[in-house]
Amino acid sequence: MTDLILTGGTIVHENGRETADIAITGDLISAIGAPGSLGNAGEIVDVTGHHIIPGAIDMHVHFREPGYTHKEDWGTGTQAAAMGGVTTVFEMPNTHPPTRSVVEFQKKQDCAKKACVDFGIYGLLAEDNIDEIDGLIAAGANAFKCFMGNTFGNLPSPSTGAMLEGFEKIAASGLRISLHAETASIMAWRQAKLEAAGLNDPLYHIAARPEVVAIEAVARAAILAEWTGARIHVLHISSAGELRPLAEAKARGVDVTGETCPCYLFLDSRDYDRLGSIIRVNPPVREEKDSIAIWDALQTGIVDMIATDHAPHTPEEKKNDVIWQADCGFPGVETQMPLMLSEVAAGRMTLEHYVKISSANPARAFGLWPMKGRLAVGAHADIAVLDLARKEAVQAARLHSRGKVTPFEGRETIGAPVHTLVRGQFVQRDRALVSDMAGHGRQVTAIQNMPEAKPVNTDMTLAHLLGDTA
Ligand code: NCD
Ligand code: ZN
Numbered sequence: 001m002t003d004l005i006l007t008g009g010t011i012v013h014e015n016g017r018e019t020a021d022i023a024i025t026g027d028l029i030s031a032i033g034a035p036g037s038l039g040n041a042g043e044i045v046d047v048t049g050h051h052i053i054p055g056a057i058d059m060h061v062h063f064r065e066p067g068y069t070h071k072e073d074w075g076t077g078t079q080a081a082a083m084g085g086v087t088t089v090f091e092m093p094n095t096h097p098p099t100r101s102v103v104e105f106q107k108k109q110d111c112a113k114k115a116c117v118d119f120g121i122y123g124l125l126a127e128d129n130i131d132e133i134d135g136l137i138a139a140g141a142n143a144f145k146c147f148m149g150n151t152f153g154n155l156p157s158p159s160t161g162a163m164l165e166g167f168e169k170i171a172a173s174g175l176r177i178s179l180h181a182e183t184a185s186i187m188a189w190r191q192a193k194l195e196a197a198g199l200n201d202p203l204y205h206i207a208a209r210p211e212v213v214a215i216e217a218v219a220r221a222a223i224l225a226e227w228t229g230a231r232i233h234v235l236h237i238s239s240a241g242e243l244r245p246l247a248e249a250k251a252r253g254v255d256v257t258g259e260t261c262p263c264y265l266f267l268d269s270r271d272y273d274r275l276g277s278i279i280r281v282n283p284p285v286r287e288e289k290d291s292i293a294i295w296d297a298l299q300t301g302i303v304d305m306i307a308t309d310h311a312p313h314t315p316e317e318k319k320n321d322v323i324w325q326a327d328c329g330f331p332g333v334e335t336q337m338p339l340m341l342s343e344v345a346a347g348r349m350t351l352e353h354y355v356k357i358s359s360a361n362p363a364r365a366f367g368l369w370p371m372k373g374r375l376a377v378g379a380h381a382d383i384a385v386l387d388l389a390r391k392e393a394v395q396a397a398r399l400h401s402r403g404k405v406t407p408f409e410g411r412e413t414i415g416a417p418v419h420t421l422v423r424g425q426f427v428q429r430d431r432a433l434v435s436d437m438a439g440h441g442r443q444v445t446a447i448q449n450m451p452e453a454k455p456v457n458t459d460m461t462l463a464h465l466l467g468d469t470a
Helices: 074-083 102-114 130-139 160-171 184-196 204-208 212-228 243-251 262-266 269-279 288-300 336-345 351-365
Strands: 004-007 010-013 016-019 021-025 028-033 043-046 051-054 056-061 086-091 118-124 143-147 176-180 231-234 256-260 383-393 412-422 425-429
Touching: 010 351, 016 351, 051 351, 056 074, 056 336, 056 351, 074 086, 074 102, 074 412, 074 425, 086 412, 102 118, 102 130, 118 130, 130 160, 143 160, 160 176, 160 212, 176 212, 184 204, 184 212, 212 231, 212 243, 243 256, 243 288, 256 288, 256 351, 262 288, 262 336, 336 351, 336 383, 336 412
Parallel strands: 004 043, 010 051, 056 086, 086 118, 118 143, 143 176, 176 231, 231 256
Antiparallel strands: 004 021, 010 016, 021 028, 051 383, 383 412, 412 425
């Protein structure tokens, strides 16, 4: 017996659209067919006039638990995702404690038990946990995160030597390594001098982290990935400059993907005056020329996906006259979809392309395809139902995240997810959270249907040279 039919909507795929009904049985899409043709079901929901897309898959959220639950926890974070049409998130390891060992990984799995959307958990690749990597892989890490530059949590970024050994170890697993690609030593050097000179205005945040930090880091990471055969992902692409080493690495055959976030598309240096320290994020929001170049790269495929870097902090932590004292980042998992749909409404991107960059591409890059990232019989019923005409305005006070401050305050949006389903269950309905869905979210199994991992230069890995065949 079919559990649920969504009838009367337009299903939008990455390569086209159709007017069709969707039947859901258990976790899965069980049929797609002409309107009215799918028979009966436990519930039939009329979505006439709405568009139906696969839920967004956000590879970059910070849910702060364990350790910083005054900023967010797995309950509030996944509720914000549900409200934002996001059905799967990958959560970052800069919690307290950081996710750097099996014990800490299991602790995070425990915290995640209250999730209402599906999730992956990143393991950390740092200077001091190289010996934990095999254990983290065995424990079920969905991907790794390497902070090449320091950011919230102040996890020391690994030396290039430690990074290379980490890449060697992870390469054979096929798991992707996501990079905060900014070079720590350049930024520490510059920030110390700017700070000592008393240069405390928000724009000096860009001066401390000019785009060369990203260019250098992306190029270096790509070289290590090429040498080891590891798969990598460049997080929060912020500059025109880093697109060149990214494109060159892709052209050389390096398995590298890239993401950008709404702040790098919609804000630029002209917004620093108005927003003050609220705009502080790592990497920084840069110049208009950067956002133009990143938009282009998102259209041409050099940048593969949109993520949010959902990084909530309290207003007190965000607002400071001394830019160096303000916490970096802001919430985003709830606002990404309305912000991007507004650009679809403005004709800047097709809805099909939005499906590709918000769901299909992340699913493929992180091994979730074919169960996620598409609407097809046999796939998970992870769905966002859209009202493309719905007008809203971003209001931090109404966000479901605990982080009640956003640089998009007051921004008007056109288009919003009016229902969100995770594996067949409503987690958001008619723009309201569905209660009692805590615990519905499950950790995803990564690495389905991906080409086999291809480690190279294996005779030169430290594990091989030291006779460690484990
Ligand atoms: C993130 C955070 O607060 O955890 N902050 C940020 O500015 N982006 C960390 C990060 O992703 O760099
Ligand atoms: Zn980062």
